[in-house]
Amino acid sequence: MAWSLYLLIAVLILFLVRKVFGRRGHLPPGPTPLPVLGNLLHLKSRETHxxxxxxxxxxxxxxxxxxxxxxxVVLVGYKAVKEALVDHAEKFSGRAEVPIxxxxxxxxxxxxSNGERWKELRRFSLTTLRNFGMGKRSIEERIQExxxxxxxxxxxxxxxxxxPTFFIRRSVSNVICSVLFGRRFEYTDPKLQTLLDLIAENVRRVDNIWVQMYNFIPSILKYFPGPHHKLTENYQAQLDYVEEIVREHEKTLDPSSPRDYIDVFLLKMQQESKDPHTQYNLPNLLSCALDIFFAGQETTTSTLSSTLLxxxxxxxxxxxxxxxxETVIGRTRRPCMEDxxxxxxxxxxxxxxxxxxxxxxxGAPHSVTEDTVFRGYYLPKGTIVFAVLHSVLYDASFFKRPQEFYPEHFLDQQGLFKRNEAFIAFSTGKRACPGEGLARMELFLYLTSILQKFDIRSDKSPDEIDLSPEYSGLGKRAPRFEMALVPY
Structure with missing residues (x-):
C-alpha cells in the first residue's frame, strides 16, 4: 500500500513538472532550475531579496x-519596474494566483482578486476610504482622537x-476599526486581541514548509494533514469575526446615515441585490474588510515603530x-494635516x-493579464511577475546613499521637500496600495503628536541600537525595542 502511494506521488510530480516546464513560452534567461524545487535552494536566505x-x-x-x-519573471531596478507596472500598467495589473x-x-x-472583481472593489474601497466621514467626522479627526x-x-x-509597539499596534488598529467597523476598542479588549493574534499567527504560518510546498503541489498536499489546513481554519476564524460585526450592522443600518465602510458596502449590496453578477456580496465584504484591516495596521505600525527606533x-x-x-505647530495646538x-x-x-x-x-506578486511581449520576451497570460521594490528603493541612480538612512534624499539645496520618482514604497501602477493616503496621514499625525509632547530616550547608546528588521515570509517588520517617553 505504501509503495503504491509513493508511486502515485512520483507520477503526479512528473506530470506536474512536464506540464509546467513544457509551457514556459519564450521567457527571459535565468538560473537553471531543479525538477520540482526550481531555484528554491538558491533562496534559502531569510533575506530573499x-x-x-x-x-x-x-x-x-x-x-x-x-x-x-x-x-x-523578476524585474530589478527602477527602469524595468516602471516600464512594466506603469508603461504597461494594464498588462501587468494581474495578481499572481497562489494556491493557498x-x-x-x-x-x-x-x-x-483579479479582473472585474478587483477593479470594482478597488474603485469602491478607494472612494469610500477617501470620502468617508465627511458629513460627521473626517478620517483625520478619527486619527487625532x-x-x-x-x-x-x-x-x-x-x-x-x-x-511601545504593542500599544502603537492597538492604537493604529483602532483607526482602521473606526473606519471599517464604526468603533474603537480598548487596548486590553480580548476581541481585538483575538483578531490580531489570528493575523499574526497566519503571517508566521506562511513561512511553514508545508504551506510553501502546498503552493507548488496543491493537488497532492490537499489530501495530507498539515499546517496548511490550520492556515485555512485560522482565516475562517477571521472571517467569522468580521461576519459577527456585519450581522450587528445589518440590524441597525440607517440608509440615510452610513457609519462606516461596512454600512456603505451593505447599502451597495441592497442596491444591487437583483444583479446576479454583482461583486457586492457577503464573501467580498468580509475579505475586503480583512484585507484593509491587515494592510491598515501592520505596515503603519511597523513604519511608525521603526521611525521611533x-x-x-x-x-x-x-x-x-x-x-x-516647535516652529510650525508649537506645544499646545494639536498637529493637523495642513502642517x-x-x-x-x-x-x-x-x-x-x-x-x-x-x-x-x-513587492506583492503580479501576473500578466494577457499574452505579453516585454523587452523581446514572450510572457504567456498568467505568468507570475516579481517587481522587486527593494531594487528601486535602493537604486543608486536615484538615491545618493542608498544603504544609509539619509533624509536629504528628499530635500533640495534650499531644504525644501523634493519628490523622488523612484520612491515606490506603496508600489506603483494599477496595483499600488489603496491605503496610501491613510497611511501617510497616520504617520505624520502620530509622529508629530508624540514628539510634540514627549522626548524619546533609550537606555542604550546610539551605537548600540540595531536597526536590523525581523523577517517573516516575504516581508519584514520593525525589530523589538524599548524606549522611555519623557514629557516636556
Missing part, C-alpha cells in the same frame, strides 16, 4: 526564476522604559524634527523611513 539581486548581476534586470516548478489563496480568501476581496488616547497612555508610563539611533535627526514642530506642507524636514524623514525600511522587498 539578496540572492535575487545577485542573480540580476549575471542575468540582467529581467530574468526568470523558478519558484518550485512555477516560472516567475484558493483555500483561504478564495480570490474574494481586493488583494488577491486615537492619537490622544495613545498619548494619555504614554503619559501614564511616567518616563519608564517599555516596548531610527530617531533613537540618530538623535540629531530627532532634534531637527522637534525644532520644526505637513510647512514641515519639509519631517516629511523627508518619513519618506526616508519608508524607503530605508522597505517592508515588502519583493
Amino acid at each position: 539578496k540572492p535575487i539581486l545577485e542573480f540580476s548581476k549575471k542575468y540582467g534586470p529581467v530574468y526568470t526564476l523558478y519558484i518550485g516548478p512555477q516560472p516567475a 489563496v484558493d483555500i483561504t480568501s478564495k480570490g474574494y476581496g481586493i488583494f488577491f 486615537e492619537v490622544q488616547n495613545l498619548l494619555e497612555f504614554f503619559q501614564e508610563t511616567k518616563g519608564t522604559v517599555f516596548d 531610527i530617531l533613537l539611533k540618530y538623535p540629531h535627526i530627532k532634534e531637527k524634527i522637534q525644532a520644526e514642530i 505637513h506642507t510647512k514641515m519639509p524636514y519631517t516629511e523627508a524623514v518619513l519618506h526616508e523611513v519608508m524607503r530605508f525600511t522597505d517592508f515588502l522587498p519583493l
